[in-house]
Amino acid sequence: MRKGLTFLRGVVAATVFGLTVPAYAEQTANTVIAKVNGEEITLGHMIVARSKLPAQYQSLPDDVLFNALLDQLIQQTTLKQQLHGDVPELVRLSVEHEKRSLLASTVIETIMENAQSEDAIREAYDARYSTGDGGDEFNASHILLETEEAAIDIKEQLDAGADFASLAKESSTGPSGPNGGALGWFQNGRMVPEFEAAVTEMRAGEVSDPVQTEFGWHVIKLHERRKLEAPDFDEVREEIAQELAVQAVEDRVNQLTANAMIERSEIEDLDPSALRDMSLIQN
Template structure:
């Protein structure tokens, strides 16, 4: 009798485990969490949907999010089934672009990971700072004016022996004018590109030709150039890593596009404005 008593619960348990909707295996990406008219929704779909949520929604309790995401996926599946497999052109084009972007990002991520290994970062650091010195720093002054003609006139006066600080105080429209145009010490990347390029071409005590930037026209005096001490590895590690990643991606993209068979057919009467015409992709 005792064997029979233990046997019946065993059968009941086996039957329960065999019931539809009861999953035996550990959950994985392909685990089906719902089926709508024969179309499966998997745990993987839910994970991707959760990942795409704004950060504030991710703060909600997991049980609330699980139900909300699954309900939404079920509703969306039921809605899209009304199209009976037909995909509007604008939807397919959006999917194509999104797929292209995601796959391209996958390749870029792989390239970046291979480019910025700890070994390569350390090797780049050792090579860059082998002398124990860091990057260049500059001590410069400038006179800022509105026109090239005025800048050229100032340069002529300086070449004739005029005092730079005196002219800066009298003529410069920049905030450093009252201080004789002094900018103090600055490093690479701290000035706009045109200004930095001009400074790099100067020797100590030399005055530049007129230089145009977004702020106006400059006449620049380089007072002194010096090297900083080499930074500690951890201070510049991320900077080196980012530079290696960017360089590797640019090189990879250039190599791929150079090797690729790319055709750009001429389309008659094609105006750039046509990219705004949504009517072309509406069914």
């Protein structure tokens, strides 16, 4: 289907002939711009249609867009009226999906906005940096292995005096292996939680027992740790605001799902590949 072709033609025609847009007093989303066989096209419909356009079309002059969009909506309305009210299953399900997604996004935006008040951001900043301490920074190396057994073997070799960098070059499956396992300096929040938790408990010069993460098994050597000065509020304001928003959404979603009555159907022999079967909704 050559979607959008009529709109493009409308833009060209409006540009060439310089169509004008009538003035409307006290315009609202319900202002009726046209009727097609009695079916209304409102200013609200046109506003939404414009918001869905690619950026290069949204930058066109308003008078050009107005007439082109109106032509497109009129044409689309005449076409969809040919179904005489019947809604194909694919369309019905697509509309339900889009509506559910948009409504959920609206709630998420509200949660995020409420969580990012100036007082909340300042309170979070004070709680984190009131002592003037910006947290720890670590300089470490690691050897990444696929199994716990291999990690235990490496730890035993290190305890017996083997060179860490040499073993990393020989055995580590991670990208830092060729560099002796060196990770350089990193701050809290830069590593996966299990790795960070292990490093936080270590002293400079120590080698950890095997630590499991989603990437495999790590043997970690902490070379050095140091304190950072607290950053200025303006430097971390956006970061804290984003963290508050993400946490607020996660907490609210968890709360809602915990309180909801959720019934998961148990369907015997349901084949997950049915997700790809578009014929099920083609009617």
